Amino acid sequence: MKSVKFTVVLLMMIISVSACKKTDENNVITIAKEIIIDDGLATSFDYRTQGIITPAKNQGPYGSCGVFAAMGVFEALIAIETGEKVDLSEQHYINASDSWNPNTGVSPMTVFQFMIDTGIVYESRLPYQATITNNLPEGAVDYTLDSYAVIDLAPLTADQSRKLIKQTLIDHGPLAAAMDFVRDLDNYQGGIFSPPANAPVTGGHWVVIVGWKDDPAVPHGGYWIVKNSDGPNWGENGCFYSPYTICNVDRYVIVRA
Numbered sequence: 553m554k555s556v557k558f559t560v561v562l563l564m565m566i567i568s569v570s571a572c573k574k575t576d577e578n579n580v581i582t583i584a585k586e587i588i589i590d591d592g593l594a595t596s597f598d599y600r601t602q603g604i605i606t607p608a609k610n611q612g613p614y615g616s617c618g619v620f621a622a623m624g625v626f627e628a629l630i631a632i633e634t635g636e637k638v639d640l641s642e643q644h645y646i647n648a649s650d651s652w653n654p655n656t657g658v659s660p661m662t663v664f665q666f667m668i669d670t671g672i673v674y675e676s677r678l679p680y681q682a683t684i685t686n687n688l689p690e691g692a693v694d695y696t697l698d699s700y701a702v703i704d705l706a707p708l709t710a711d712q713s714r715k716l717i718k719q720t721l722i723d724h725g726p727l728a729a730a731m732d733f734v735r736d737l738d739n740y741q742g743g744i745f746s747p748p749a750n751a752p753v754t755g756g757h758w759v760v761i762v763g764w765k766d767d768p769a770v771p772h773g774g775y776w777i778v779k780n781s782d783g784p785n786w787g788e789n790g791c792f793y794s795p796y797t798i799c800n801v802d803r804y805v806i807v808r809a
Contacts, residue, residue, distance in 0.1 A: 587773030598763035608790020610783035622663035
């Protein structure tokens, strides 16, 4: 068993962009002015260029995005700390956890707690099935987590929160993030994700933020680089580019401390 010193920090964002739209008092869609970001940080950062992001996996027609986001973060952490790329078992959590509910899904925080209490094994020992099975791994687990903590961002402005997320990415690695799910994401093929202003929110979705790029030509002044769980052939090698605050992608994030 390998125990990795891993403290998860939960950041709760104050940004709220309901249904991914902005209207004036007459409900007329407005076009955002060009925004130049000056956070005092690099204008772009991308963990994919550092060789620590594992390939995007496919959750299939199953509400396990929170599990995949947790594994994506932990796999990246292991690569950062050991130089080893591993594939961890989502199925281990799904089969062994008392808290798993396929109808509602779970927060990565719940999955992290499972990996603190129980640990996790390699994907090869318990491959993903997109359903609950009776199989459990034999022998010792392969990795365990250490702890997590919570940071409340409520006192911060949206600009301060964006800067803190960026700094946390630099200091501590990729982070799991909740977002409002709109059906347009299913049809994403590349470029900047730009759902219609009136796109209905049909639920929530967990993803992994792996970087950013400031760009005044993009709504809200730039975008997050986001790893999804629809497989490596979806989007841009399994990732998409989401403008800051769109669909609340940076409202609620979990990172390593």
